[in-house]
Amino acid sequence: MAPTQFRTLRLAIDGGLPVRSPDAGWPTWPQPAKGAEEELLTVLHSGRWALSSPYRGELSERRFADRFARYTGARHCIPTDHGSSALVIALESLGLDHGDLVLVPALTWTASATAVLRAGLVPVLVDVDPATGCVDPGTLDLDVGARAVIAVHWACSMADVPALTDIAGPRGMSVIEDAAQAHGAQWQGRHAGTLGRVGCFSMQHGKVxxxxxxxxxxxxxxxxxxxxxxxxxxxxxxxxxxxxGALELVEDPSTMGANFCMSEFNAALLCAQLGPLERQNAIRAANYDRLAGLLSGIPGVRLPWRRPQQDRLSLYEVPLILDPLPEGRDNAWAAQALSAELRTHVYTPRTPLSRSALLRPWTKPTIAPLADRFVALHRDRGYPGAEYVAGHAVVLHHSAFLGPPTDMDDIAEAVAKVVTGPGRHADEPRPGRTAKVGGHA
Incomplete structure (x- = not known):
């Protein structure tokens, strides 16, 4: 692909002809798996809608726990109502003291930090490697006396959990994997979530x-x-x-808990959705590799660096990092321009937690002492790696990678058109294409 071929083409955002044909749709998400409806109907008529129900046969919750443990290669799986709850109980299980510090990457969803506060602890934001978007040994703050670190596998990259453990372990720090974006990803043959002491997953609407x-x-x-x-x-x-009639759960506790149980309906749906996961991951990975090859010919665009130890991809989001940004433009403009070219939602990464409106613990009086310490710890801290990624990347959801390989050609063409400085001239047929009324061939 020769990027110069786009310099006389008006961008779709400026009224030009989009790269993507109006009759070429994108895969939707979520996609109900084969057997999902039957699983849900079975629960509906089973008389068992919750983990706390009397025994009348095997629970979907326990079937999913067993299947997901076998899928990841873990000895145990404990389902929860949300990924945020998984983080809370993972932190609580470590036996830390109230107010202990937990390192959290600045580039992640707010739940990675708010779960720390919900567990009675204080998050300390640390920077990420701008090449991967993940926390790594070089970005850890080892001087604050933290007791744990949450290693987030971000977008489509895995954090180097073994290296983090090598540094954190001798200092008495546990490593929790936040694998909410990494179902099926592997590091030297081991699944994301099984590299640290505990691994946490989310099965929210947009997840794979x-x-x-x-x-x-x-x-x-x-x-x-x-x-x-x-x-x-x-x-x-x-x-x-x-x-x-016997109860599924016994009351002989060693600790006090809360109710974060997964519904039987959610568990039944997951039993079905787990079936096509490997096939879907393989389709996404093949398309990712194709796109990587196409983008390699476009100066100023890169995908996140993947460490060689990460030998299996799982795409939640695919960031395209623009180095540099188009002259006089920011990545919000680039996302809008690509959305117009591709007729799908392209967006920017989340705001780093250091300035996120979603992480403001001082607005909750019940955690005031933790909030006060959080504020004091974060005076004069900077996060150049997180800010660079947040300010230079545009992001595609994993569903865009579930279609045919030719979809990657459209993505690459749109990226080239946006980043190579197109002119503001009238539309012209692109080389190898024939213009037609109402769209393009």
Whole structure:
């Protein structure tokens, strides 16, 4: 692809002809898996809509827990109502003291930090590597005395959890994996979520494994697993009594918990949705590789760097990092321009947590002491890596990678058109295409 071929073409955002034909749709998300309707109907008529119901046969919640543990290769899986809840109980299970510090990357969804506060702890924001968007050993703040670090696998990149553990472990810090964006990703053959002491997942609407809402914690720690069960089920854990009418949960707790249980309907849906996950991940990964090859010929555009140890991709979002931005423009303009060319939503990364309107603990009087410490700890801190990615990337949702390979050609063509400085001339047929009324060939 020769980028100069686009310099006389008016952008769609300026009234020009879009790259994407109006009759070429994009895959929708979420996509109901085969058998999903039957799973939901089975629960509807089962008389068991919750984990706390009397025994009348196997729960979907326990079936999903078993299947997801086997899928990830973990010894234990504890489903939750949300990914945020998974983070809360993971933090609570570590036995930390009230007000202890937890390192959290500045480039992530707010729940990675607000869960820390909900667990009675204080998040300390740390920068990310701008090449990957993930926290790495070089960005950790080892001087504040933190007791844990949340390693977020961001967008389509995995954090180097083994390297983080090598540094954090000798300092008494536990590593929690936030794998909400990494279902099926692997690091040297090991699944995301199984590299740290505990791994947390989200099954929210937009995730690659979705039930609308849902979450899970996985761990290989046999002592931690029953504690996690109690923390998410009002101090109760799985029982073994399978007599009709017996309760699924037993009340013999070692700790006080709260109710973060997954609904039977969400669990049933996940049992179905887990089926096509590997096939969908393979389609997305193949399209990603195709796009990477196409973008390699366009100066000023790069995908996040992938460490060689990450030997299997899982795409939640695909950031296209613009180095440099088009002259006189920001990445919000670039996202709008690409949205117009592709007829789908292209957007910018989330605002770094250091200036996010969603992370303002001082607005909750009940956590005032934690909020005061949070404010004091973050005076004069900077996050150049997170700010660079947030200010130079545009993002595509993973659903854009579920279509045919030729969709990647349109994405690459649109990117080239936007970043190579198009003129403001009248539309002209593109080389190799024939213009037609109402669209393009």
């Amino acid at each position: 494994l979705s039930a609308g809402e849902g979450g899970a914690v996985v761990t290989d720690d046999d002592d931690l697993a029953p504690v996690l069960q109690e923390l998410r089920a009002d101090s109760r854990r799985y029982g073994t009594d399978r007599r009709p």
